[in-house]
Amino acid sequence: MRRLGTVQQKIPCVFLTEVKEEQSRKRDGQKFQVVATGSVNPAALEADVDRALATEKLDGTCCYVTVYKGQPYLWARLDRKPNKQAEKRFKKHQYSHRSCNGFIWNVEEDFKMVPETWIAAHRVQHHDGHPVPDEHGHIPGWVPVEKDNKQYCWHCSVVDYEVGAALVLGPDADDEDLLEITAVPLADLMEQTLELIGTNINGNPYGLGSKKQPIHCLVSHGSVRIRDPPPVDFQQLCSWFQESPEGRVEGIVWHCSDGTLVKVHRHHLGVMWPEKETCFGDRSVVIRVDSAAEFYSSKDLFRSFSRLNGRRLSRLQDIQFDP
Structure with a gap:
């Protein structure tokens, strides 16, 4: 049986992505959106995504x-998310550098409090005993x-x-x-x-x-497996989501044989969600x-x-x- 990964971190897109300065189709009030390019993510290619198990993203x-x-x-x-002051600094850095690379966090002071029972998700990196935020400025965790x-x-x-x-x-x-x-x-x-x-x-x-x-x-x-999924190709995936009865899903998560997870969400491709009738709700x-x-x-x-x-x-x- 193919090894299934657990979702401890944000799953990367199967395609390389770029940020567009336009109103998000996924989050109200977000004035930018992350969209897929036509290039397959090298991490997905390295993990042999074409032979991966395709499952429904719920x-x-x-x-x-x-x-x-x-x-x-x-x-x-x-x-764990940044407080307002740290969030402003982070967004200013992102805007001026077109990237979050190089931004320095003070984990003790920059982040909102969490319950004492909170634990960091698996594979969160630590530095000097403190968890390190991901590229989005979040520290994934659980309560x-x-x-x-x-x-x-x-x-x-x-x-x-x-x-x-x-x-x-x-x-x-x-x-x-x-x-x-x-x-x-x-x-x-x-x-x-x-x-x-x-x-x-x-x-x-x-x-x-x-x-x-x-x-x-x-x-x-x-x-929840997807039978006969489309190839990892931008245009074919767009057509599948919009035209195929089986494509009435929020997205696809590929479980690669080495445990790597990659996904595509309809919003990555500019396709709206939710559908009036979903495959899952109709089963x-x-x-x-x-x-x-x-x-x-x-x-x-x-x-x-x-x-x-x-x-x-x-x-x-x-x-x-x-x-």
């Missing part, structure tokens, strides 16, 4: 499972999702630490065209990264749940949440899914809970 928020308080825990992504933490309430909804399980959405083991929602032991997800998607995440492009009945799930990175799904169901709280998401155990729906976005 539109959610990144999570990580590792130990906290002696047991497997879900961690939320929290990047544990503690029970009943209002800031991470949607993260909390997909884990049950008493049972030691997480609600995971992914392809059925026997039928890759079918999705399934299961309660997976957190111990089985150790050191994996996953994407939290659902009602209150990134505008809910997959149509999961509603404000009255919010639905969220975790999806393991690399689990059939079966609910298989029955293990330890008697232990779940009567109000929580696990209990709601356990009541639908065995139910098959023609589309992911058709999931509804009985009142």
Whole structure:
């Protein structure tokens, strides 16, 4: 089986990129955007991207499972970012040099505070005992999702630490065209990264749940494969995203055999997202949440899914809970 990388750092684009001074199509208020050139990233070529496993890039928020308080825990992504003064200095340097190279950070003074439980992501470089910011001026990291933490309430909804399980959405083991929602032991997800998607995440492009009945799930990175992906070619990828029924996805992440990850987002190619109908939201799904169901709280998401155990729906976005 091809080795799948975990998402600990920002994934580079499969193409070389350039910055254009125009309103971002991805982030409101950002007056520039990063776009792909027609040249394939040398790092992708070196990692043999043409033979890599192509998977769907899902539109959610990144999570990580590792130990906290002696047991497997879900961690939320929290990047340390510069304070306002440092951000102004950084942007001024970028503007005058057309690059972030050569900018010097004072990590102790330039960055916003983070909780004491915060840890730096894997492969973050350190200097004199301090983590070093990446090219974007961020220090990628994680914080544990503690029970009943209002800031991470949607993260909390997909884990049950008493049972030691997480609600995971992914392809059925026997039928890759079918999705399934299961309660997976957190111990089985150790050191994996996953994407939290659902009602209150990134505008809910997959149509999961509603404000009255919010639905969220975790999806393991690399689990949703793209069959017959287009070649790594600028024009062919543009056409695939715009014209192919299978191209109604946010992007592609290639998992190379040496563990290298590279991606392309629709916005890199000037193609809009989200689509009104997405491939993922249109897929059939079966609910298989029955293990330890008697232990779940009567109000929580696990209990709601356990009541639908065995139910098959023609589309992911058709999931509804009985009142």
